[in-house]
Ligand SMILES: [Fe+2]
Ligand SMILES: [Fe+2]
């Protein structure tokens with residue numbers, strides 16, 4: 026194909042997206058579109074998978090059967106989200122193996138939020154309420170993204186996320202209305218998860234490299250800062266309702282903007298964690314790689330069993 | 345299998361980009377190429393589709409309705425997988 030022809034195709038392609046048409050796996054697409062989607066979608070998948078680890082930590086120690094089944098169901102959903110997303114990414118021509126390899130060697134990133142420790146039961150509340158809450162704000166606009174398989178996966182995911190946030194908030198309500206120690210535990214969890222949750226919505230617009238292109242492809246529909254503001258405006262009243270305090274002395278309702286003003290985010294911390302120096306980066310990767318390696322014999326056994334079954338049925342056909 | 349009988353194929357049509365392929369029926373054809381052409385003629389004569397998948401029916405593994413109990417009932421008592429299971433005050437917004 027000549028350069029001229031490619032330019033033409035690209036122009037048509039961008040026009041299709043601008044008209045809100047969806048792109049499907051077999052359609053022609055610019056290499057950059059393919060690569061960007063592989064990167065973003067696989068990172069999203071990795072985040073769902075690694076995201077199971079901080080909560081998995083508490084399944085065996087949930088304070089009641091009700092809490093245990095709810096947490097178990099949530100973590101199970103996250104595994105499902107990872108699977109929807111890996112499969113959708115495979116439609117772009119990368120194999121599952123390659124994606125795992127990228128995750129396990131540290132070449133691929135996942136959401137930084139999962140590099141923080143979960144030290145009390147209240148963290149299960151804070152994660153569902155804040156982390157899933159921020160994820161929902163990120164994911165809802167993606168239900169309309171330009172790549173068909175990604176958009177369809179996001180519709181499934183968003184439907185399932187709602188219970189995640191509600192189960193987390195319910196934990197927080199119970200603790201906040203409990204004994205002084207329980208309330209303190211809830212407040213402490215909010216203190217630790219608030220800022221990382223704000224960072225989860227991505228670097229400020231001034232620092233964000235991919236935004237313009239991503240907007241065009243509808244991988245993004247609102248800027249990081251807009252999403253963050255939306256998250257804050259939704260979440261502050263939820264904290265007030267249950268008598269918890271957002272750990273930000275500069276937080277103030279701005280009558281003119283009809284929005285909350287908020288304090289400075291520690292972006293140094295964010296970049297430290299992204300670069301691998303968060304409190305749990307090493308631990309998470311170790312747990313993930315261990316799970317993969319220790320599962321090898323199960324995968325091998327399943328394959329061996331399958332080929333044995335095939336052999337016996339072939340033999341039957343022959344005889 | 346006898347070589348005289350054309351195998352059965354299942355046909356899936358995507359009506360519009362953005363939507364999934366949906367099963368719309370089946371047909372007989374000698375090979376995949378013929379299956380695609382026949383599917384176009386049988387199922388998309390009025391522009392019902394922008395993309396077609398054909399799969400030889402024997403490659404589809406279907407669940408057995410007789411096992412529906414053990415297959416699907418376990419999900420029925422897991423009410424905690426639904427948002428309505430959780431008790432939140434009416435004043436909470438955006439959840
Ligand atoms: Fe998820
Ligand atoms: Fe997610």
Ligand SMILES: [Fe+2]
Pocket residue numbers: 103157160186189
């Ligand atoms: Fe979730």
